[in-house]
Amino acid sequence: MAYAGAIFADACLKGLNGVPDVVECSFVQSTITELPFFASKVRLGKNGVEEVLGFGPLSDYEKEGLEKLKPELKSSIEKGIKFAKEN
Template sequence: MIRCTPFHPYAKAGAGSATLSMAYAAAKFADACLRGLRGDAGIVECSYVASQVTELPFFASKVRLGRSGVEEILPLGLLNEFERAGLEKAKKELAQSIQKGVSFINK
């Protein structure tokens, strides 16, 4: 089972509180997980997971949840030029964040 989280734990980089949005995201994701584990069909939520959607080892994607947890990581789908440019920009920043997290875990 792929473990994942529906929100970034360092929201606002310590410059404020994202507690309410994090709590809502956690509650929504927990409900979706429980419905998936119950066997409900078609449970799709966004989650930051280990994946091959991009060349990065982790990425936020839509996932299909089921009895075994994350059962499928869905592709991004068609992107227009503006979206592709934004994705490339975001991947550069995300790659740095991933490396920082991996280095922290490996200490």
């Protein structure tokens, strides 16, 4: 986890410093699914997350897996939002 955090922090700093085309995965607010948050590749820049990148083509197997994970992820997102609002 520490290594992943260091890699992401380094990518954020590069983006903020204007290095072009810095792409990392992040759990962010997005519209790539009907869920309010989702982990996906993002393009980082001087303003933080500049673009949330889509999935690209998914196989039928991947689409099925995505649909299966949505109820659990939705529940976790709702718990996180509730916690944030209460604290």
